[in-house]
Amino acid sequence: MNENIIYNKSNIISNINYYDIFNFINEKLNFKKIGNYYFAICPFHIDKKPSFILNKNGIYYCFGCGSKGNIINFIMNYEKLSYIDSIKYIINNFKIYNLKYKYFNRYSLYYKINYIISNIYHNNLMNYIKNNNKIHYLENRNWSINTIKHFNIGISYKNQILNIFKNKKYFKEILYIGLVNKNLKYNDLFNFRIIFPIKNINGNIIGFGGRSLLKNKLKYINSKNSIIFRKNNVLFGLFEVNLHFNKNIPKILLVEGYSDVISLFNKKIFYSVSSLGTSVTDFQIKLLFKYTNKILFCFDNDNAGNKAAFKTLINTIKYITDDKEVKFIFLPKNEDPDSFINKVTKYKFENFILKNSKNFYDLIFNYYSTKIKKFDIFNKIYFINKINKFIKLIPGNLMKLFVRKELIKKINKIFFLNRKNIYKNNNNECYINQFKLLISLFIQNTYLNIDFNKYNELYKSKNFKIKFFISLYKFCKINKINSFKKNILFFKNKKYYNFILKMYKYNNLIKKDNIYLVFNDILKWLNNILFYKKIKKLLKIYNNINILKKNILKIKK
Known part of the structure; x- marks a missing residue:
């Protein structure tokens, strides 16, 4: 295939029928018929159940990761090829030789010009080194000659490119890709700079980076954006x-x-x-x-x-x-x-x-936890909501689940283990079970009161442990028990006497001055968690309906 030929995408696709595309992808993925459609395990993400589908127009779609496209996109992603190399691959594998095409010399001409200029810059540097001249910038880095040659590193002199090419062949193209500027007069873009050629994935030189050797100039500049170079789309190296x-x-x-x-x-x-x-x-x-x-x-x-x-x-x-x-x-x-x-x-x-190296989710946790100055329920909700916004963006379902579990661990650590101003000093780091903490606080301090108007979700909860706590609270208030120790006989014949006695003796590590604060903090936390679960359940039902509708529409297409 001639490098100077650009093929029309629609022309290529129209020359390949659905069955050829199906057979080609089937050899790699092994389709299975489910209902009226053929599904396969998606090759672009970890997929346990078949979620990759090919429609009758030869367009593939994955319900898991959202990957989609035509046969060209599939080959680019599956074989990890550039667009041009994917076209070559299709022509050779599908044996399409009668395509209409047009010659398009501009790209290859610009690559050729950059190659010539890159060698001019590189030869400058090699001659400079050969003559035992030293450049402070290079000396500090101890780059070997082999490394300099591997990256074709060079050096630019004042208006060298202008002087070589002005009024000669390629000068118009050199102006277009910005190696020579025209303001009031012509000037080289790169003057007195260390030059780094920038290549695309196929090895063509598409632009240059330049590091100034003079103190009064911008330290780094790059080639200007052009038909072959976009700074935001390039990765050097x-x-x-x-x-x-x-x-x-x-x-x-x-x-x-x-x-x-x-x-x-x-x-x-x-x-x-x-x-x-x-x-x-x-x-x-x-x-x-x-x-x-x-x-x-x-x-x-x-x-x-x-x-x-x-x-x-x-x-x-x-x-x-x-x-x-x-x-x-x-x-x-x-x-x-x-x-x-x-x-x-x-x-x-x-x-x-x-x-x-830090996992990406640790970066999120650390970023928002440093913004929390006060460890209370409202900041906890703020923390959860902020991180949840990020978790929802993760396309990987297993990754999403894992990060949620890590979030729970972090919340417990931040809001319970590290509350030094609330807990008594304890050399052994321990995890305090919120339910045990709640029960023990109340049994040891039965004078504590709860306004259930503030904790509506808690009061209506069907959770066994919460119902037990509320029953215990009501029993103490009805019988005016303000001290467990003095009223122990009230509980003697109760079913949960041993557990209540254990909670009375339980060392919850809470400072006396902070009992009321922690007690209400846990109540707020439980109430909000129950509320959050209810909302999450409703959202899940709503989202499942929407996902079902979208999937039906996609399959119909």
């Missing part, structure tokens, strides 16, 4: 990583800059890429997950790094299916990957990553 692992990448470490990637590569860490800045876009996240199931996001350990990490999490969470793993790493203070890897060995760097 992805081509090299994909090449090294032969398209089977176990994990990717995402860092901020070019020098981070190159310094890591120089120390034989071959799985890092750069987002060309602190902000990671949706497109870049989808691109990462196309080539690996495990992403490690690496950030500086400062305020800007924390903000960038949380912003990245917001963009990433909606793509975390059950087969995806996302972790966040914060380097030691005042370090970035470039500086840190030049101070430690490869082993120490990777060991640091292993020991200090």
